[in-house]
Amino acid sequence: MKNTPKSGSVAVRSAGKTKAPAYRDPKLAPERRTKDLLGRMTLEEKAAQMICVWQQKAEKLVDAEGRFDPAKARAAFKKGHGLGQVGRPSDAGKGLDARQMAELTNAIQKFFVEESRLGIPVVFHEECLHGQAAIGGTSFPQPIGLGATFDPALAESLYTMTALEARARGAHQALTPVVDVARDPRWGRVEETFGEDPFLVSRMGIAAVRGFQGDATFRDKTRLIATLKHFAAHGQPESGMNCAPANVSERVLRETFLYPFEQAIRHGGAISIMPSYNEIDGLPSHANRWLLRDVLRKEWGFQGYAVSDYYAIWELSYRPDTHGHFLAEDRKQACKLAVEAGVNIELPEPDCYLHLVELVRKGVLKEAQLDELVAPMLLWKFRMGLFDDPYVDPEYAATVAGCEAHRGVALQAARETMTLLKNEGGLLPLDPGAVKTIAVIGPNADRPMLGGYSGKPVYCSTVLEGIRARAGKGMKVLYSEGCKITQPGSWNQDEVLPSDPAEDRTLIAAAVRTARKADVIVLAIGGNEQTSREAWSLQHMGDRTSLDLIGRQDELVRAMLALGKPVVVLLFNGRPLSIREVAETVPAVLECWYLGQETGTAVAEVLFGDVNPSGKLPITIPRSAGHVPAYYNHKPSARRGYLFDEVSPLFAFGFGLSYTTFEFSAPRLAKKSMRIDGSTRVSVDVKNTGTREGAEVVQLYIRDVVSSVTRPVKELKGFQRVVLQPGEARTVAFEITPELLAFWDVNMRFTVEPGAFELMTGNSSRDCDLQKVTLRVN
Structure with a gap:
């Protein structure tokens, strides 16, 4: 869909003719167009480019169904100053499918191009952690699972696929990849990372950036701007608590936590970066000039732009529902600190950066400081072609999202993710000809297992569904839930309620009755989206003090083993779990992490030997939370031993068995x-x-x-x-x-x-x- 902007109010008259301003000329270099445009902008227009709207879409841009509302838009943006970004258009209303989102982004874009003074297009950003987090988006394994593949080429293809699906809907920037190095498994965001090793994380991060951005010419509308996050040292927070201080030296910071970011910028060409919530040596990242200016821009030569993490500039002061750093007395001072540090745009809502104009007028900030931060964002809008053709084809978007070809890539990723930790006596693969009845047991056996930051894929199979489909008519497949991990709830739900012990024991008894009829027991246990997740407020926790299996899962395992039948454990989890008893007593164990929409198919293929597992652990599995830190690349004096316990991990980084030798x-x-x-x-x-x-x-x-x-x-x-x-x-x-x-x-x-x-x-x-x-x- 092509639409010539009508915003011709800025023009130069020469000899009776109207000449379009230089920034309108697609033949000129983006740098020249940027300079020309910046020179024409008012202070208010520059400040507008540093602001985003997310949940306020409902107030300012869309109706209850998620359709563009021109009356709301004209009322909210009547001054014609424009806007920098719109966050997650896919979640407008109750969530939009691919065609609806493309129609919405076209409509919003048309409004800003035609009804702002300078016609500056907006950037739409989306969450794309393991596929676009939207209705109909293809969902592949969580990054911790991709780390287990040790396959950067596969990762690049997955993020290329994601870029195509998201860009077809109108998105321009992905708030991905996460290149944090996860060094504390108590932290609830481990699943968002590629693991504990900076070299592995860097190679997977480079691949993700290349997948999103391609050669960064953006000529064919199939690629997105990648955003590296969370800069920096987010993956080893004090006490394993999300957003807590990172107590590391500069040497450790550079060699472990900065390394993947530097590599993804130097070798991947990452265009955007997101500072982290945490502090390093007393300086929160959003106010850390050394980090964002000296290291990022001067040392590494970064030419892109920094987007704030959601509400993180506010947190430089005090955000009551979560925490504060108390570097700033109020939002005005927080705004000043973030600008001076080099944060180009505030996400996700108009908040602290609403004070930009006032602070410049009062001389607290200089307009030149805003020019410096606005210029790279305008430059990439030009380079992406948004000033020349900012629209997308809704019909094409509907065709691409969740298509069969993308299902195949997601399935291959799920296959390569699965990691065989134990296979005593060669129990696996199961012989379909010898197994007449199989019992599929466990709280994770018949539920979608996608993890956090997930959309709603067109197709999603459970373990039970996959095994039933593979078994065919010659094998009887029985099912029992066995127990619960938590009471039913979602990743987004604030309160997490433990399961009821009495109900669990009733379910265990029922599972025993079911499993007694089977030749083999497949036990799907571990964690779920509520037990390992981003802790984003005091009401929404996700970090843990223990790495043990939650609830009565160990009791369920004992009850299954007591039947004297072969037992295979499938672990689904977002972080390493200290499965001591399982590792000692169960003959076959597969670590699955979160496999994405093709879970059932991949699990069945591996169980029955259609696919040979090849995953390797991207993070150490410790014996207990008391063994943390347990990462493999420790210093020589760090693992001397414990009284009454082993110092070695349950399963080491890089470990994974095969059906061959x-x-x-x-x-x-x-x-x-x-x-x-x-x-x-x-x-x-x-x-x-x-x-x-x-x-x-x-x-x-x-x-x-x-x-x-x-x-x-x-x-x-x-x-x-x-x-x-x-x-x-x-x-x-x-x-x-x-x-x-x-x-x-x-x-x-x-x-x-x-x-x-x-x-x-x-x-x-x-x-x-x-x-x-x-x-x-x-």
Whole structure:
């Protein structure tokens, strides 16, 4: 749909003719158009570009059904100053399908293009954590599950797919990917991350950015601006509580938490970034000039723009329903601090930045400060073509959303996510010819399992539905809920109520009666969307003090094992769970995380051997919350031992079994020594020594043996997923460059120090799964 804007009020008369202003000329470079437009804008128009509307859509832009309301819009924006962004048009009314959202974005866009003085289009942003969080959007595994695939190419294809679906509806910016490094499993937002390792997170983050943005030319309306979040150190909050301080040194900050952001900017070209709610060394990120100006813009050369996290500028003062940092006395001072730090636009509602004009008029801020922050946002509106053709085709949007081709990509992601943690006696895969009756038991057996920030996909299968479909007529499939995890409720619901013990025990008894009739028991347990989620207010919690299974789930497991039948546990959860009893007693365990809309299909394929599981843990599973922190890349003095308990994790980072077996050769160096500015190559042979095709993830870890500051015992520095036929062997090679060996030394210089480096290759971070070779650097 093309529509020529009518906002021709800004024009230059020459020799009796009206000449369009330079910013209207699509032949000119975006930079020149930006400069011309900025020079024509009033202070009020500049401030308007730094403001967003989200839930206020209902007051200012749409009617109760989510349709554009021109009367509301004219009343709310009668001064013609325009608006910077509109948040989540998909959730207007009671939620819009693809065609309706495209129609709405077209209508809103048309209003701002035609009825604001300068005709500046708006940007529409959407949540796209694991698919667009909208009605009809394709939903794939949560990022923690994608981390388990160790497959950046797959991640890029998934976010390319998401960009296409969202852009077709009129969206321009995704508030994704999350490149936080999750180092505390008590934190409820672990599922939004790619895991605990900065290298893995960086590679998956780069892939996500490339998927969203492509080459960032945005010529064909299939891509979106990616937003890196949450900048920075959000993934290791004090006490595991969301938004709590990040108590880390600058060295740890740079090497662990800033690394994925820097990589996604330098190698992915990320255009937008979102500061985090938390503080670092007493400075909340939205007021941290060192972070947003010195590091982000000066050191890294970031040329994009920073969007605030929702209500985070307000929180620089005090937000009663959650918390405050008390850096600011009021919203005016919070506005000043955020502008000075370099936050380009406030999300999600007009709030603190409503004071921009007043603060400039009073001399508290300078108009040039607003120019600096507005310019990059205008530049990307030009580069995206929004001034020239800002509209989309509703019919095309309806065709793309949730289409069959996208289902296939989501299914492949679900297959690669599933991680086999235990398979005693080769219980899996199940033999369909030998199993006559299967009992599907558990609170997660027959409910959609999507996790947080999810939409409503066109199709969504449960474990029970998938097993029934795969079993066909030759196998009887029985079902019993077994127990509940929490009382029924959603991710959005504030109050979380524990299940009733008496009701649970009644359900367990019923499950025993059901399972007694079966040959095999498949037990779907773990967590749900309420037990691990973003804690966004004092009434909406999601962090935990325990990592144990909630409620009577362990009792259910014991009751199933007591029947003396083979038991397979499927774990669905957004964070690692300390499944000690399950790990010790259940013969087969699969970690599923959240698999997305294709859950049932993927689970059935893996259970019956149609697909060989290949996932690897992107985060350590500790024995208990008392073992936290449990991340693998710890310092040499950090895991000395405990009284009366093991110090090792239940399952290590990078670990995951297969239905086949693999053999690794010792690693070989092309050169046994290299200069500090040189390079070499390490190679390892991997062979499928089993009887079926399988995928293995070859992992490279490096340790600096002696250094000027303490270094981790090992760090992931390379990985490659390979698919091998039975008997097939392949050589996997990793380039060893200075970047992989460098660190922030005793003088806080990023450098490579001469000496010995241990290079370790294998299929998990466990010492027993790795072989070493020593590289000398001089």
